[in-house]
Amino acid sequence: MNVPTENEIRDATFAVEFTHRLRFTHDVFGGDAHTLTELLESSEGRIPKVQFWLDDQVSLASPDLKHRIQRFCSRHDQTVQVTGNIQVVPGGEGAKNDIHLIERMLKCFNHADLDRRSYVIVIGGGAVLDAVGFAVAIAHRGLRLIRIPTTTLAQGDSGIGVKNSINLFQKKNWVGTFAVPWAVINDRKLIETLSDRDFCCGFSEAVKVSLLKSGTFFEHIHRDAPAIRQRKAEAWAVIAESAQWHLRHITAGGDPFEMLEARPLDYGHWSAHKLEVMTGFELRHGEAVAIGVAVDTIYSSMAHGLSPADADRILDCLEQLGLLLDHPALQDTEALFSGLEEFRQHLGGRLTVTMLDGIGRPIDVHEIDHELMRQAISVVAERVGRSRSTT
Ligand SMILES: NC(=O)c1ccc[n+]([C@@H]2O[C@H](COP(=O)([O-])OP(=O)(O)OC[C@H]3O[C@@H](n4cnc5c(N)ncnc54)[C@H](O)[C@@H]3O)[C@@H](O)[C@H]2O)c1
Ligand SMILES: [Zn+2]
Numbered sequence: 293m294n295v296p297t298e299n300e301i302r303d304a305t306f307a308v309e310f311t312h313r314l315r316f317t318h319d320v321f322g323g324d325a326h327t328l329t330e331l332l333e334s335s336e337g338r339i340p341k342v343q344f345w346l347d348d349q350v351s352l353a354s355p356d357l358k359h360r361i362q363r364f365c366s367r368h369d370q371t372v373q374v375t376g377n378i379q380v381v382p383g384g385e386g387a388k389n390d391i392h393l394i395e396r397m398l399k400c401f402n403h404a405d406l407d408r409r410s411y412v413i414v415i416g417g418g419a420v421l422d423a424v425g426f427a428v429a430i431a432h433r434g435l436r437l438i439r440i441p442t443t444t445l446a447q448g449d450s451g452i453g454v455k456n457s458i459n460l461f462q463k464k465n466w467v468g469t470f471a472v473p474w475a476v477i478n479d480r481k482l483i484e485t486l487s488d489r490d491f492c493c494g495f496s497e498a499v500k501v502s503l504l505k506s507g508t509f510f511e512h513i514h515r516d517a518p519a520i521r522q523r524k525a526e527a528w529a530v531i532a533e534s535a536q537w538h539l540r541h542i543t544a545g546g547d548p549f550e551m552l553e554a555r556p557l558d559y560g561h562w563s564a565h566k567l568e569v570m571t572g573f574e575l576r577h578g579e580a581v582a583i584g585v586a587v588d589t590i591y592s593s594m595a596h597g598l599s600p601a602d603a604d605r606i607l608d609c610l611e612q613l614g615l616l617l618d619h620p621a622l623q624d625t626e627a628l629f630s631g632l633e634e635f636r637q638h639l640g641g642r643l644t645v646t647m648l649d650g651i652g653r654p655i656d657v658h659e660i661d662h663e664l665m666r667q668a669i670s671v672v673a674e675r676v677g678r679s680r681s682t683t
Contacts, residue, residue: 310548313475314452314539316532320440320479321360328364328413329371331438331475335409339373343404345397345424347416349383350442353485357415375404383416385573387423388458391467397427401435408432411474415440415482417490418450418577422468425456429471436474443486444494444527445578447478448534449501453557454548463634464565470549478535480528492521492614493578498534499609500559500585505537507652514605517612553644554656558635560584562645566631570621582615583622583672591668592648595661602651607672611679618676625666632660 313331317324332340344361351357358378365374379400381387406412412435414424421439428437441451457468483491495513502510512533516526541557542548555561564584568575575583586607593603610616622628636643646654 310472312452312454312472312539312543314535315475315477317477317479319481320477321357321364322481324479325364325368327477328438329368331477332371332411334371339371341373341375341404341406341410343375343400343406343410343412344378345412345414345416345420346378346380347383347387347420347442348380350416350482350485351380354482357482375406375410376400381416381420381424383420385419385459385568385577387416387419388465389573391458391460393423394427394458397424398431401427401431406431406435408435411436411438413438413440415442416446417441417443418446421446421451422456422465423458425471425473426458426468429456429469434471437471439473439476440479440482441476442479442482443490444483444492444531445490445497446494447483448494448531449497449538451476451478452535452538452542454542459569462569464568465638472548478531490576490578491523491527493576493582495520495527495530495613496578496582496585496610496615498530499606499613500581501534501537501541501557503585503589503606503648503651504556504559504646504654505541505652507650509533509537510606510609510651514609514612517609521612521614550639553639553641554646555639555644556646556654559646559648559654560586560588562631562635563587563628566628566634567619567621570624570627571619575617575619575621579615579617582610582613583617583619586610586616586672587622587665587668588645588647590671591660591665594664594668596647596655596657597649598647599650606651607675616672616676616679618673622669622673625662625669628669629662629665 315327317327320328334340365372412428414421425437428435439451441447454470454472457465460466519526560581564580567580589603589606592598593600642658644656647657649655
């Protein structure tokens, strides 16, 4: 091989191949246990080490879950070497608001001698998945992460993604990495204990992905909204389709690690992230996203050619899902607009926000007309006020 001289050295591009393993189960620690064991590869004949991390609210809501995990482990002790107790983390945004929890996680991984071929299996809502996923990504520069999401939001959206993070400096997702999970298992049984509030609000991300990717998918969600709210079969179909769109975006969309200036999956999120912080996380991520999607939808109809009839259908869909909410924080537009600057800073470069010029037709915009945005916010607030007074 000819070694190039210093003057001949040029940029070298390279690509790395990843596999994203997405599975759907009915009872992953019962009848579908093989789905999990088949994902655990042994290396050089050694039984893989596995450590379990569990959202405390999931554990509380299913008192027999720990026992079922332990039974799964003892039944499969030829394929799974469990290290340490099942670790429990506070569920919800609190898991992402305490950086010291990350240190505790790293200590547990170290104590169990986990290495880059070991598996951390995390069971919980999107917040717990994000926090544990971050610790997993930085330990030894990355252990193998198996996510078992337990909310509608995490099964249809965040659990499929390749991001993890915690909050810092009163800013959402300020610390984190991109890391492709080893696998994601969407299990139906684990979601059964979810409260109605959390069950419904996860569908705001499904609405979001439909608005970006497929008018037909949006029609289905809109048509099935009442059935979704009642947790009928249609809800599972929407979660599965949302997860598939998400997967396709990551694996075939050309920008899994968000190097380009647009972050289309963050439609409605510039205000949502800010609202979560402004309300001290009183609003759930899914609820804040529903508000953010409603506001950017009205703005899109005022400034970017989305038809008013389509905008109305989108808000109606959110309403039918029980998601069209208003919050007093929405009136503090100056604080809210600082969310736009934080959104820009996160990626660097010029501001790029996704808007719609039709359902399924996202566009990138680089400027927001603040006066028009204020009007869009008022339209959403007034609509919520009207629907409240008629119910
Ligand atoms: N990494 C990403 O790409 C990405 C994308 C979107 C959202 N997110 C993040 O996801 C988080 C929101 O996740 P979420 O909507 O899943 O909410 P969450 O994790 O905050 O969960 C909501 C509540 O439900 C509880 N819970 C979870 N599963 C349960 C179950 N089966 N039974 C009973 N209680 C249960 C949790 O403990 C919590 O109290 C936010 O922090 C958001 O920023 C990350
Ligand atoms: Zn989101």
